[in-house]
Amino acid sequence: MSNQSSIFRSFLISYIIILIIPSLAGYMSYRTSIAVTQSVSIENSLTLLQKSQQMLERRMAEVEGFTRQLALNQDLYVLMNEKTDPGEGNVYGIWKIMKEVMVYGQTNDFLQNYYIYLRNANVVLTPGSAYFRPEHYYEKSHYRDMSLQEWQSSILGRTHSREILPLTPYVGGGAETAVLTFAQSLPLDSFGDEAPATVVVLIDQKTIGELLAGVKERYGGWTYVSDAEGRAISALGTDERAMTAMNGDANFRPNKQNQWYGDDLVITMRSDTTGWVYQAGIPRAALMQNANRIKYISWSVTGAALVVGLVVGWMLSRRNSAPINRLLGLMREQSGKPEPAGQNAYDFLQGNIASMLTNNRWLETELGRQQPLIRDAFLKRLLAGDFQTREELQAAADQANMGMAPDRGYVGILRIRGYAGVKTVEILNELSAARLLLKQQLLEAGMPLHMTDSGADGVVLIAEADGAEEGRAKLDSVLAELADALFHDYKMTIGGAFGDFFATETEVSRAFEQAKEALAFADYAQRKGFCWHDEMSKESTAYYYPLETELRLIGALRAGEEGEALRILEAVIAHNADNRKLSPEMAIQLVVELRGTLLKLLDHKAFADSPMFETARERILALQLQGSLAQVEAEAADLMRMLGAIVAGKKQDMHNKTVEGIKQFIASHYSDADLTLYRIAEQAERPEKSVSSLFKEVTGTNLSDYLEQVRIDRAAAMLKETAATVDDIALQVGYNSSHSFRRAFKRVLGVSPSLYRQSLE
Numbered sequence: 001m002s003n004q005s006s007i008f009r010s011f012l013i014s015y016i017i018i019l020i021i022p023s024l025a026g027y028m029s030y031r032t033s034i035a036v037t038q039s040v041s042i043e044n045s046l047t048l049l050q051k052s053q054q055m056l057e058r059r060m061a062e063v064e065g066f067t068r069q070l071a072l073n074q075d076l077y078v079l080m081n082e083k084t085d086p087g088e089g090n091v092y093g094i095w096k097i098m099k100e101v102m103v104y105g106q107t108n109d110f111l112q113n114y115y116i117y118l119r120n121a122n123v124v125l126t127p128g129s130a131y132f133r134p135e136h137y138y139e140k141s142h143y144r145d146m147s148l149q150e151w152q153s154s155i156l157g158r159t160h161s162r163e164i165l166p167l168t169p170y171v172g173g174g175a176e177t178a179v180l181t182f183a184q185s186l187p188l189d190s191f192g193d194e195a196p197a198t199v200v201v202l203i204d205q206k207t208i209g210e211l212l213a214g215v216k217e218r219y220g221g222w223t224y225v226s227d228a229e230g231r232a233i234s235a236l237g238t239d240e241r242a243m244t245a246m247n248g249d250a251n252f253r254p255n256k257q258n259q260w261y262g263d264d265l266v267i268t269m270r271s272d273t274t275g276w277v278y279q280a281g282i283p284r285a286a287l288m289q290n291a292n293r294i295k296y297i298s299w300s301v302t303g304a305a306l307v308v309g310l311v312v313g314w315m316l317s318r319r320n321s322a323p324i325n326r327l328l329g330l331m332r333e334q335s336g337k338p339e340p341a342g343q344n345a346y347d348f349l350q351g352n353i354a355s356m357l358t359n360n361r362w363l364e365t366e367l368g369r370q371q372p373l374i375r376d377a378f379l380k381r382l383l384a385g386d387f388q389t390r391e392e393l394q395a396a397a398d399q400a401n402m403g404m405a406p407d408r409g410y411v412g413i414l415r416i417r418g419y420a421g422v423k424t425v426e427i428l429n430e431l432s433a434a435r436l437l438l439k440q441q442l443l444e445a446g447m448p449l450h451m452t453d454s455g456a457d458g459v460v461l462i463a464e465a466d467g468a469e470e471g472r473a474k475l476d477s478v479l480a481e482l483a484d485a486l487f488h489d490y491k492m493t494i495g496g497a498f499g500d501f502f503a504t505e506t507e508v509s510r511a512f513e514q515a516k517e518a519l520a521f522a523d524y525a526q527r528k529g530f531c532w533h534d535e536m537s538k539e540s541t542a543y544y545y546p547l548e549t550e551l552r553l554i555g556a557l558r559a560g561e562e563g564e565a566l567r568i569l570e571a572v573i574a575h576n577a578d579n580r581k582l583s584p585e586m587a588i589q590l591v592v593e594l595r596g597t598l599l600k601l602l603d604h605k606a607f608a609d610s611p612m613f614e615t616a617r618e619r620i621l622a623l624q625l626q627g628s629l630a631q632v633e634a635e636a637a638d639l640m641r642m643l644g645a646i647v648a649g650k651k652q653d654m655h656n657k658t659v660e661g662i663k664q665f666i667a668s669h670y671s672d673a674d675l676t677l678y679r680i681a682e683q684a685e686r687p688e689k690s691v692s693s694l695f696k697e698v699t700g701t702n703l704s705d706y707l708e709q710v711r712i713d714r715a716a717a718m719l720k721e722t723a724a725t726v727d728d729i730a731l732q733v734g735y736n737s738s739h740s741f742r743r744a745f746k747r748v749l750g751v752s753p754s755l756y757r758q759s760l761e
Contacts, residue, residue, distance in 0.1 A: 007324055007325060008317050008321045009317075010321075011313075011316065011317035011320050012313055012314060015312075015313030015316060019305070019309040019310070019313065023305070023306060026298065026301075026302055027302070033294050033298075037294065041219075041282070041286075041287045042258055042265065042282075042287075044218075045218075045219065045265075045282055046257075046258070046267055046269075048218065048280075049212075049214075049223070049269060049280050050269065052212045052214055052223070052278070053269060053271060053276075053278050055211045056208065056212070057271060057273055057274060059108060059109075059110045059211070060110070060274070062111075063182050063201050063203070064162060064182075064184070066114075066199075067162075067186070067188075067199045067201075068188070070101065070116070070186060070199055071186050071187055073097070075100065076097050076197070077187075078093065079093045079094065079097060079121075080118050080120060080186060080196040080197040081196060082120060084120055084121050090121075094123065094125060097116075098127070098128075098130060099759075101116070101125075101127065110207060111201060112204075112207070113172070113179075113201070113202040113203075114126070114127070114199065114200060114202065115137065115199075115200055117134070117156050117198040117199075117200070118196070118197050119194060119195065119196055119197060119198075120196065134156065135148055138151055140172065140173075141171070141172035141202075142170070142172075143168055143169065143170055143171075144169035144171050144176065146168075155181075155183060155198070155200060156198055159190050159194070159195045160185045160195075160198065161185065161188075161190075162182075162184055163182070163183045163184070164180065164181070164182055164183075164227065165180070165181035165182075165183070166180070166231035166232055166233065167179070167180055167205060167231070167232040167233060167240075168180075168181065170202065172202075177204055177206065178205040179202045179203060179204055179205065180202075180205070180233060180234070181200060181201070181203075182200070182203065183199070185197070185199075186198070186199060205235075208225070208233070208234040209223075209234055209236045212225065212234060212236055212280075219282045219283065219286040219287075220283060220286055221237060221264065221281045221283055221286065222235075222236060222237030222238040222280070222281045223235075223236045223237065223238075223278075223279070223280045223281075224236070224238055224243045224280075225276055225277070225278050226243070226276065226277050226279075227274075227275065227276055227277075228274075228275035228276065228277075230247070230277075233276060246261060246266075249261075252266075254277075256268065260284075263283060263284045263285075264281040264282060264283055264284070265281065265282045265283075265284065265287060266280070267279065267280045267281075267282070371400075371401060374400050375400045375401070375402060375450075376452050376453075377400075378396050378397060379452040379462070381396065382405065382505070382508050382509070383452075383460060383462075383508060383512040384512075384548070385506075385508075385510075385548040385549075385551070385552055387505075387506065389559060389561065390504075390505060393506070394505075405505045406448075406464050406505065407464075407504055408464060408471075408502065408503055408504075409463050409464040409465040409471060409501070409502065410462075410463050410475060410500075410502070410511065411460070411462050411463075411511035411512045411514075411515050412461050412475075412497065412498035412499070412515055412530075413454055413459075413460050413461075413496050413497055413498075413515045413516065413519050414438065414458065414459045414460075414461060414494055414495070414496040415457055415458045415494065415496055415519070416434050416435070416438065416457045416458070416492060416493075417457075417493045417494060418493055419456075419457050431457050432456075434457075434492060435453060435459055437486075437490065437492070438459055438486070438492075438494065441482055441485065441486065442459075442461060445478045445482065446478075447463055447464075447465075447474065447475075447478060448463070448464040449461050449463050449464070450464075460512070460515075462508065463475055465501070468501035471501065472501070472532075475498070479496075479530055482494070495522070495528055495530060495531075496519065497515050497516075497518035497519035497521075497522050497530065497531040497532070497533070498514075498515055498530065498531075498532050498533065499511035499512060499513070499514030499515040499517075499518065499533045500514055500533050500534060504567070506552065507571065509552070510548075513549075514533040515533065517533065518532065518533040518535075519531070542586060543576050543586045543587070543589060543590040543593075544572065544575050545572055545576075545590060545593050549568060550593075550597050552568055553565055553568045553597060554597060554600060554601050556568065557601055557640060557643055557644065558601070562640065562641060565640050565644070566637055566640060566641075569594075569636055569637060569640065570633065570637075572594075573630070573633040576590060576629060577628075577629045577630070587625055587629060588625050590629075591623065591624055591632050594623070594632070595620055595621070595623045595624075598623070598636070598639060598640075598643075599617075599620055601643065602616060602617060602620065602643070615642075616639065616642055619635075619639055619642075620639060623635055623636065655697070656698060658684055658686070658694060659694065659695055659699060661683075661684060662680055662691070662695060663706075665680060665683050665684075666680070666706070666707055666710055670707065670710050670714065670733065670734050671733055672734055673731075673734050673736045675734060677691065677692060677703065677704070680703070691703065708744055708748060709748060711733040711734050711735070711744070712744060712745055712748040712749060715733045715741070715745060716745075716749065718733070719753060719756055720757075720760050726738060726741070726742070726753045726754065729741075729753070730742075
């Protein structure tokens with residue numbers, strides 16, 4: 001019980017200390033936050049005003065860019081330079097220009113209301129209409145305090161160069177507002193009293209106000225923008241008269257960035273680009289509101305946190321001490337003894353847990369010892385030629401934690417001599433120790449090696465080498481030193497045999513077979529030391545075509561790996577032609593074996609249904625030795641290419657059927673918004689990545705692009721044939737959002753759905 005209460009007290013005291021420290025830090029933070037709240041609010045307001053300034057100037061730059069684009073429009077250039085009578089004009093050209101400029105208003109809300117005046121035709125072009133009588137346009141949309149004659153003389157009758165008129169009352173669409181006017185004559189270099197054309201952009205005060213509404217929405221203050229001459233550009237929450245009075249007050253300094261004026265904190269900025277003055281006012285109450293809130297929240301939260309923290313600390317102390325007490329009881333029960341005198345509960349637990357960790361590390365070590373068994377199994381499969389493809393081989397190498405499989409080098413069999421026919425337990429133990437010693441010496445030789453046992457007295461090694469001659473020379477040197485060292489130090493005699501150089505991973509089994517063949521020859525000829533395969537092949541008249549090579553050749557052709565099959569054929573022919581002195585009878589027998597291999601392959605179902613079956617069969621039966629083995633190799637290689645083409649054709653037909661099925665599935669399910677690559681892959685019974693790459697390979701188009709094209713084509717047809725809304729059509733062709741549908745439609749066809757429908761009218 002004393003132990004339990006002491007653990008509980010330790011936890012409770014720790015929690016109380018944890019509560020006190022942040023409470024003190026919170027109080028200091030509270031004092032600091034009160035002092036900086038005002039400065040932070042000022043900085044935030046300044047940032048909001050700067051962002052509003054940047055957005056407004058960027059929008060105005062886009063308006064200016066709009067007039068520059070019109071100045072470069074060839075169709076507009078032709079229209080404004082045509083010789084025509086007033087009130088008349090090129091109707092088609094005017095319609096074409098209206099259609100071209102209509103899209104500008106969709107990208108910039110500052111371009112919602114603009115018109116182009118063509119002086120030669122005395123026509124006013126707007127995004128939706130053309131007025132051959134300007135007075136008709138001015139009847140619908142006009143400045144409240146400007147007559148028609150004043151408008152014609154001051155706006156249409158003068159030359160303008162990026163001219164911005166101040167905020168002016170304006171009547172349009174049955175409602176009155178105030179607008180900012182941007183005027184530009186075309187061409188851009190026009191001068192004099194008249195220009196061929198004039199572009200006028202009317203920017204609603206409400207649109208400008210939306211860009212400057214951040215300060216007012218956040219603090220309930222006001223914003224005001226004026227040009228370099230002090231004329232109003234935008235006013236939100238105030239008016240021009242009040243701002244004129246403030247800026248003219250002797251106590252107000254217009255060039256100071258922030259200052260108190262009355263109960264408002266006034267922030268002032270001047271644009272280096274346009275010379276406009278941006279001003280914002282924040283009420284004092286709004287600035288101090290955050291500070292008062294911080295004060296109230298700080299005291300409330302701190303008091304509540306202390307009370308709740310004490311309750312929670314007490315509960316956590318009980319809960320957290322309970323498992324330790326139970327763990328202590330379990331440790332005492334398992335160890336059968338109480339804590340040693342003078343040792344607290346934590347030390348007792350530490351000792352027992354340390355013992356458990358030691359046992360766990362021992363278990364991990366035992367598991368790690370299994371890794372060599374996996375690596376040894378991989379090497380045995382590699383030597384046996386069990387892998388049909390490089391992908392399968394590399395996957396097994398990764399599983400064995402070998403990284404890259406050996407792809408260039410030599411395979412050899414080393415044998416400890418002097419133990420033939422002896423199989424007692426003592427001898428087997430001695431051989432086991434000798435093999436370990438041999439492996440250790442090989443590892444210290446400095447060559448990249450992979451080793452596995454071969455019987456009780458042998459070791460198979462795979463020595464990696466970059467080149468045939470250099471690798472063989474180094475092996476000879478290493479083996480000679482190894483044999484001398486083993487004999488001198490341990491009176492151990494070794495011998496062995498090596499196959500030819502292998503250049504790919506799949507040739508390892510061939511080199512291993514050569515090593516076994518060379519070892520058998522060395523035993524038969526009673527040769528000592530180390531024997532190389534090419535040394536014994538000169539004394540042999542039998543052809544070389546082992547069973548595992550034949551199986552690998554058949555497997556490569558069935559898998560469609562034509563290049564691998566041709567490489568195996570080349571290796572077999574080269575080995576028999578260059579390294580063996582074959583009699584004509586043996587050469588004929590080799591050709592018969594190759595012919596039998598091709599006939600076995602032809603019996604596979606992939607070839608039986610091919611229209612080229614009979615042709616291939618006749619050519620295989622006609623394969624015979626009529627000259628050199630090189631001629632046989634050329635004919636056999638051509639036959640393998642024919643068989644490879646049949647396999648490739650079968651695969652291509654299967655791929656085409658799969659892609660056609662995918663297209664049919666998309667055609668019947670494109671309207672489903674949940675149609676995903678996963679569902680398409682599930683229907684095609686293939687992995688998602690495989691379906692995507694297969695569709696791209698066969699059609700040259702990404703699967704997602706094809707699905708989008710099908711949906712947009714159907715949507716275009718519905719826009720042409722039906723009166724359904726764009727939102728309804730978006731849902732019917734498989735889009736959850738009309739916004740994403742509009743973006744996709746414009747990406748595929750180059751125009752928005754609304755403009756596409758209008759172009760069909």
